[in-house]
Amino acid sequence: MHYNFNGEVDTYGSKSSMLILLFIDVICYIGIALLSKYPEVYNYCVEINEENREKQFLMAQTFMKAINAEITVIFFYIQLHALIGMNNGRQNLSVGFMPLFLIILFGTIGFYILKSRKSK
DSSP states (O other), rough: OOOTTEEEEEEOOOTHHHHHHHHHHHHHHHHHHHHHHGGSSSSSOOOOOTTTHHHHHHHHHHHHHHHHHHHHHHHHHHHHHHHHHHHHOOOOOTTTTHHHHHHHHHHHHHHHHHHHHOOO
């Protein structure tokens, strides 16, 4: 199934497409989890020096773990909703799903940027 911006199903696919979404979720989770172990490769909005290095790296790792959890929960919700919808015929996501998802994701990003700049 593919959902449009209003949360309505606009395309149907095979049952194997659910496995593709699960595979993408697992790959994203593993990739972000591995990336969170190497904060020295990130781009930072403040200059990294010896006195702020430890704190900035810890905040960046926490940020990546939070983003990873949010993305995993969102993928899980979409898959669960699709599976439940297949059984009861109600397959549409709520209209508020996409805005809520974006608010949570960009809220986390904004929070991290503010916190990072605050603790230069």
